[in-house]
Amino acid sequence: MNDRLIQSQKRLHDSLFELYIDGGLELFQAGTRGLKRELIIRLETSALTPEKGEIIHYYAINRWDENDEFDEWAKPSMALSAEAERILGVTNEQLAHCRASDYALDDFFRFLQF
Numbered sequence: 001m002n003d004r005l006i007q008s009q010k011r012l013h014d015s016l017f018e019l020y021i022d023g024g025l026e027l028f029q030a031g032t033r034g035l036k037r038e039l040i041i042r043l044e045t046s047a048l049t050p051e052k053g054e055i056i057h058y059y060a061i062n063r064w065d066e067n068d069e070f071d072e073w074a075k076p077s078m079a080l081s082a083e084a085e086r087i088l089g090v091t092n093e094q095l096a097h098c099r100a101s102d103y104a105l106d107d108f109f110r111f112l113q114f
Contacts (some may be wrong), residue, residue, distance in 0.1 A: 039112070040062045046076040048085060053059040054101055056080075057088075070111040074101035 007056040025055045046051025056076050062068035073090065085091050098104075 037065075037068065044088060046078070046080055048084075048087075053084075055105070056095065056101065057090075058104055060108070060111065070108055072104045072107065073098045074104040075099065076101065 014026035029041035038100050039060045040063055042057070043055050043059070046056045058070060058072050058074065060070045073095060075095050077100075079092045080088070080090075080095070108109055
């Protein structure tokens with residue numbers, strides 16, 4: 001092995017050890033989710049404008065950890081129009097089995113807070 005690679009591995013080892021000593025054990029055990037979290041968030045509403053509709057799809061994923069994901073559809077308080085069903089690709093029948101939006105929103109906020 002060349003000297004540069006050996007020195008690089010030694011610096012990495014020393015850095016991880018310092019992280020552990022400085023109280024980073026919890027972060028280390030949390031894995032990627034604990035070390036770096038950048039969420040991509042997508043929300044879908046039941047109407048074409050936020051003023052007329054409500055959020056019915058909550059989605060977020062950590063771009064550094066695909067296992068750190070939230071994806072839930074919610075039942076709207078009013079039925080979707082035929083146009084909204086066509087645009088969203090989901091039907092009122094499919095959403096009828098989902099939880100109410102306020103419950104999904106509570107869980108979504110908990111997910112965002114980590």
